[in-house]
Amino acid sequence: MIKTCFISCRNLSNNNLVGSIPNVLSQLTSLTVLDLSRNQLNGSIPFGLLVRVQDGSLDLRYGNNSDICTNGNSCQLPTKQRSKLAIYIAIPAVLIVIIVAVVLFCFIRRKCQGSINNSVRPRNEMMTSYASGDDLYGDGSLRLESRQFTYEELKMITNNFERVLGRGGFGYVYDGFLEDGTQVAVKLRSHSSDQGDKEFLAEARILTQIHHKNLVTMIGYCKDGEYLALVYEYMSEGTLHDHIEGM
Numbered sequence: 095m096i097k098t099c100f101i102s103c104r105n106l107s108n109n110n111l112v113g114s115i116p117n118v119l120s121q122l123t124s125l126t127v128l129d130l131s132r133n134q135l136n137g138s139i140p141f142g143l144l145v146r147v148q149d150g151s152l153d154l155r156y157g158n159n160s161d162i163c164t165n166g167n168s169c170q171l172p173t174k175q176r177s178k179l180a181i182y183i184a185i186p187a188v189l190i191v192i193i194v195a196v197v198l199f200c201f202i203r204r205k206c207q208g209s210i211n212n213s214v215r216p217r218n219e220m221m222t223s224y225a226s227g228d229d230l231y232g233d234g235s236l237r238l239e240s241r242q243f244t245y246e247e248l249k250m251i252t253n254n255f256e257r258v259l260g261r262g263g264f265g266y267v268y269d270g271f272l273e274d275g276t277q278v279a280v281k282l283r284s285h286s287s288d289q290g291d292k293e294f295l296a297e298a299r300i301l302t303q304i305h306h307k308n309l310v311t312m313i314g315y316c317k318d319g320e321y322l323a324l325v326y327e328y329m330s331e332g333t334l335h336d337h338i339e340g341m
């Protein structure tokens with residue numbers, strides 16, 4: 095269409111021209127009126143045309159076509175292109191913000207959980223490698239994250255309950271050694287104990303959930319038929335009572 099205009103066009107309106115304004119139009123000296131208002135041309139008006147507009151040899155009309163501008167540098171992009179560009183920038187930007195927020199949230203959550211875990215971490219790291227989810231009562235009332243021993247295992251550990259360390263409200267406490275040589279104290283609930291299952295479980299529950307350097311660590315438990323026992327790390331320094339007495 096532009097080529098044809100070299101010869102015959104005086105007015106380019108209604109020709110549905112698309113794209114940027116061709117510079118060659120400025121060479122059409124016979125062209126005195128150039129109406130681009132109803133074409134889909136866009137971009138900056140070529141310098142050659144502007145010169146002709148300024149020297150008055152060309153009457154350039156582009157109506158309300160906002161896609162055409164006179165200054166190449168500040169020329170706005172066509173509306174369609176602008177919205178496309180906005181989509182290309184906006185979507186990745188929103189995605190990046192969401193990803194950063196999620197990563198930050200996970201990081202803060204892990205840090206918080208880490209600090210909680212550290213404050214209640216067992217001194218005896220063996221606790222973590224033991225099976226979890228055992229139910230001391232069989233009714234789902236107690237989930238212990240500690241090792242479960244059979245009565246036979248306790249017999250082996252304590253060399254058939256050979257050495258008594260002391261006696262408390264639940265019954266005798268026996269000296270024992272695990273397979274890896276760790277010394278333990280096995281508290282076996284006696285049938286004649288004046289403290290019942292409820293108290294025994296309460297002690298197990300508390301020691302399973304709370305770990306502190308000033309509290310004895312519970313290594314595991316035994317619920318084997320009628321036998322109930324708790325296995326603790328061995329405290330070599332004696333009892334508080336011994337220390338107070340020795341003062």
Ligand SMILES: Nc1ncnc2c1ncn2[C@@H]1O[C@H](COP(=O)(O)OP(=O)(O)OP(=O)(O)O)[C@@H](O)[C@H]1O
Nearest residue numbers: 259260261262263264267279310326327328329333
């Ligand atoms: N972890 C342990 N390491 C070494 N000795 C222990 C350990 N636990 C208990 N003992 C010994 O066994 C004794 C009885 O302890 P146990 O905890 O059964 O009774 P207690 O401290 O009097 O409390 P309670 O009557 O509430 O059970 C203690 O006095 C101590 O000599």
